[in-house]
Amino acid sequence: MKPVCRVDSAARRLLRSRGIRVRRFSSFVCFTVVGFWSLTIVGCQTTTGQKAGGLFTSATTPVVNAVRNLWNRDGDDLDSSALAQGSRFSEEGRKKVQQTKQLFDSGNYAAAAKQYRKLAKKYKGTSAGEEAQFRVAESWYALGRYPAAQDGYDLLFVDYPSTRFVQSATKRLYQIAQEWLDLADPVHRSRIRTVSAVEVEYEHPNDVPPVPTAPSLRYRILPNFGDRTRPMFDTQGRALKALKGIWLNDPTGPLADDALFATASYYLRREDYVEADRYFNILRDEYPDSPHIKDAFLLGSHVRLMSYQGPSYDGTSLEGAGELTAQSLKMFPDSPERAQLRKDLQKIHLLKAQRIWNRIQYYEKKNNSDRAVGLTCMQLMNQFPNTKFADMAQDKLSTLDRNELKVLPGFDEILESLSPRQLPGERSDPMVKSVGATADETIGRDQF
Numbered sequence: 001m002k003p004v005c006r007v008d009s010a011a012r013r014l015l016r017s018r019g020i021r022v023r024r025f026s027s028f029v030c031f032t033v034v035g036f037w038s039l040t041i042v043g044c045q046t047t048t049g050q051k052a053g054g055l056f057t058s059a060t061t062p063v064v065n066a067v068r069n070l071w072n073r074d075g076d077d078l079d080s081s082a083l084a085q086g087s088r089f090s091e092e093g094r095k096k097v098q099q100t101k102q103l104f105d106s107g108n109y110a111a112a113a114k115q116y117r118k119l120a121k122k123y124k125g126t127s128a129g130e131e132a133q134f135r136v137a138e139s140w141y142a143l144g145r146y147p148a149a150q151d152g153y154d155l156l157f158v159d160y161p162s163t164r165f166v167q168s169a170t171k172r173l174y175q176i177a178q179e180w181l182d183l184a185d186p187v188h189r190s191r192i193r194t195v196s197a198v199e200v201e202y203e204h205p206n207d208v209p210p211v212p213t214a215p216s217l218r219y220r221i222l223p224n225f226g227d228r229t230r231p232m233f234d235t236q237g238r239a240l241k242a243l244k245g246i247w248l249n250d251p252t253g254p255l256a257d258d259a260l261f262a263t264a265s266y267y268l269r270r271e272d273y274v275e276a277d278r279y280f281n282i283l284r285d286e287y288p289d290s291p292h293i294k295d296a297f298l299l300g301s302h303v304r305l306m307s308y309q310g311p312s313y314d315g316t317s318l319e320g321a322g323e324l325t326a327q328s329l330k331m332f333p334d335s336p337e338r339a340q341l342r343k344d345l346q347k348i349h350l351l352k353a354q355r356i357w358n359r360i361q362y363y364e365k366k367n368n369s370d371r372a373v374g375l376t377c378m379q380l381m382n383q384f385p386n387t388k389f390a391d392m393a394q395d396k397l398s399t400l401d402r403n404e405l406k407v408l409p410g411f412d413e414i415l416e417s418l419s420p421r422q423l424p425g426e427r428s429d430p431m432v433k434s435v436g437a438t439a440d441e442t443i444g445r446d447q448f
Helices: 011-017 026-043 060-073 082-105 110-121 128-143 146-159 168-185 235-249 256-269 274-287 293-306 316-331 337-364 370-382 388-397 412-418 428-437
Strands: none
Touching: 082 110, 082 128, 110 128, 128 146, 128 168, 146 168, 146 235, 168 235, 168 256, 235 256, 256 274, 256 293, 274 293, 293 316, 293 337, 316 337, 337 370, 337 388, 370 388
16 A cells, blocks of 8 residues: 655645545655645746736745745845835844944954855845955955955955955055065065056055065975965965956056056066066057057067067067067157167068078978079068178079079069179089078167
């Protein structure tokens, strides 16, 4: 005989009211029916605090309430709107936040941080929870626990993207980043200037920290056990993360361009020119009115040129460096760096010629026809006539078969313009055989 159970009396009355006669069910049927109706009732509730009318209005069995509470256990109350939550918690939460502030004002920062953390969790999503989360970070900052403070400010931006404490939080993050970068790089503060209208105060503004001796500062993979003002690992990386949080969470704020410039300058000092170029480029594109714009162009053209890896690699950075350098000369005619910019333009001109010469050597190694090599030599001579690479291309052209080159457009004009050096097709001169020297051997870096 199958096990049976009696359906809950309220559920049985509900089914009977709909014309369904119920007396006894098997256990499987009993739980299936009750579970179906419970989940259906939960799914038919509105999200504005009003119950759906009609068929499911009168269902209030304990099973339904239990399933509904389980459904809403994570905090997303489907029966309440955001406005209802604010009215429910804000008054009580604000009162407790004010009471906790007395602990903070009295200097008991540890107890205040503990209490604020509880309030931030309890009243999450409300104005009281927002203030409590900000005060948690402020308490850790007052204690000198900068890693915990940074985590608190980051959590504030995650939970409250439009927080009213955005300017205060970004100011703290900037201070934390500067303190950590000063420890890792003692000359950092003297080289990076803050140009925003927000005054950033330091604990000891005139003191330059000594050269870092802590192994965790010199080797970022080593843990830090002795200094609680710094993170356990990678102090410089956490400082860069704090700077990134400023211009990501407050892109129109007064410290956004300062954070970008400090990040780009850090990578420039570390000779990571690709990353430095990326941040200088963001600064130029997003903040054209920044006081840092002149440095973004002058230093940006330099790091883009330095990020060029050679003729065998992509030449996009070289082309960009030429454009930036030309723009810098036009935009800043009174800059003391004009002489260096002109030298950079000459260097870029030679590097472009070197790329074409490298292509000629590549065609030779691949045993391409004399026609392909000759056409590239003509291109090099036309575009860069006053360079050593043009002379090398002319010598190379003289070693090729003249009958192969006659079909090339403009070859006769090239022939007429050649100096009375060896003409194409004459291979007897042994001096021409040494032309296959690499460009790096021909032009040293001191000639740029």
